[in-house]
Amino acid sequence: MASHLPIVQFEDKIMKTVEDNAVVVIIGETGSGKSTQLSQMLHRRGYTKSGIIAVTQPRRVAAVSVARRVAQELGVTLGEEVGYAIRFEDRTSDLTRIKYLTDGVLLRESLSNPELNQYSVIILDEAHERSLNTDILLGLVKRLVKMRASKLKVLITSATLDGEKVSEFFSDCPVLNVPGKLYPVEILYSEERPKSYIESSLRTAMDIHVREPEGDVLIFMTGQDDIDKLVSKLEDRVQSLEEGSCMDAIILPLHGSLPPELQVRVFSPPPPNCRRFIVATNIAETSLTVDGVVYVIDSGYVKQRQYNPSTGMYSLDIIQISKVQANQRAGRAGRTRPGKCYRLYSSEVYQEEFLDVTVPEIQRSSLAGSVLYLKSLDLPDIDILKFDFLDPPSFESLEDALKQLYLIDAIDDTGLITSVGQTMAELPLEPSLSRTLMEANENGCLSQALTVVAMLSAETTLLAGQSKSNEKKRKHPPPDLPDGSGWGDHVQLLQIFEQWDQNEFDIGWCKDKGLQVRGMKFVKDVRRQLSQLMQKIAKGSLNVRTNERYKERQRDYKNLRKALCVGFANKLAERMVQHNGYRTIGFKPQLVQVHPSSTLKTDEDGMFPNYVVYHELIATSRPYMRNVCAVEMPWVNPILKKLEKLNIDKLSGGSGHSIREESETKVSSLPKKEEAVTGVPDDRESRIQAARDRFLARKGKK
């Protein structure tokens, strides 16, 4: 049984607090047992009599594995009393009383049942990770608690979350602390920042190997490139050690683009008298737990994606980690016995330069999808600019989202959701992709659009991750994939999937073509799911089918490109006169390049098409458009007209740029009724004010 878990001793106290309060925050470190035990305690106390207990997880694997463990502990069959629901896989039944689910699934459920009244308790687990979905759920759940004051119980659980802050958000709800079950980890700081953290990691790793007793070493790097470099250097150094001078060593890279069969190597224990070095990205921070780690080397850096709402561009930057991340990394050394963490930075840097917590995703992402989602919920007083977020995104970012939604017809010029937008929100896709599907349904290329949209949903997993070393060897010619007929990457994606379909979804075919099998299977699942959802409104065939005749195929491609132009009206670029660079339209103009991996063809003069839509702007070494599709001037014109008419003040419900004007409308548009009913004090206004101040301060700096 689970009686050894720290949380069990606190059962009475936790249950008493839950009884007395609608919302409780539970801070429990790794190993406290909160994920598996809380639901069982509530079950024992009868909370499953009036409804189901929902436990959200940020990751699919976690939802499945925790549900499995709880079913086992209760001695029931998984899928009966205890079940889980993740995308593509619902293992629940009428019997289910405890349901583990990803936060994305709960958000989807909330769309068709906004009051979530099948649940008596909602536990938001791992809230400290502050995923985009968790943050939206936090806001929605706060509303729900007000509406269902006496009935619904909410538990927010997390490892290191700033409990006070969440407690304030939920009207000063109680915070309970549960100790974890980690062994002590000794923290060793460097005196100064190394010039090269690869070299410094290498030195530290070799020191450990030569001097320290057995135990695996986990090294945190920022990306695949650095991992590969360090792995090969480590291999050289280990080989040059004198035979028998110390134990053997195995060096394993670990990152997301590694094929699964190579990823799982870290789960098999090392042979006796052998030390493993695992060189990993932040995948090993939370997603994958490697047993046997006793030493951690922490570079102090992470690669992080951030969105700039004024340019519409994502960038992938190497930045310093937060204190929370640093401690999470260190904790990886203390899972099985006392460990050591070597920080390649000084304690002053840690204290003074590192942020306390990681900037939540909601402040680093494009919000078009989230805003559309919230608008579609049709909550009575929902004003997007005033939605109650734990950490509100900037106004700039919300306005950007509104602008984009307007350009793709999801909201009208006053910011109200359109019927098109309503249908879009019901599809589990980014707004541009769902808009493309809707348009394709009108112009007779739904089947093709379904394929492209599914392929784009899989994105990175699609094309084989080519490492540089492979490229240099170049023993194999590049796999002969279709070329998109010159129209660009979307058409190529369509052709690839159609070929796979013609090859009866053969796994070997994928491997021959250098395609990631896992990614392609995912595409197939997504396409099936989308087909089901579109069934009700589909005007044409949903099946994959390639027209035999060249002319008909070209017509299909043209319709597809047209639909993409409508769906991606918010992601349009115009070629510069002199060269093959593009200027983005609809944002502060950016000079961007077609991504080198693109199949977009140039004409006989070596020039790219005048207009393209792109799936994503990303600044890595340079600003690139990833996945581009050629579009035609006549399709672009209506978008340009719409851009001219664009009035952001009107879009944001008259509460846009002018701050003074806004504070007036704010008071009059807020429904006072609800607050009067519940009597819950609301600190929303002050936090909105704080967000506005930050926004203004930033604007002032420019």
Add this chain to the structure above:
DNA sequence: GATCTGGAT
């Protein structure tokens, strides 16, 4: 002519 931190519906 030079590319990819990690999650999720």
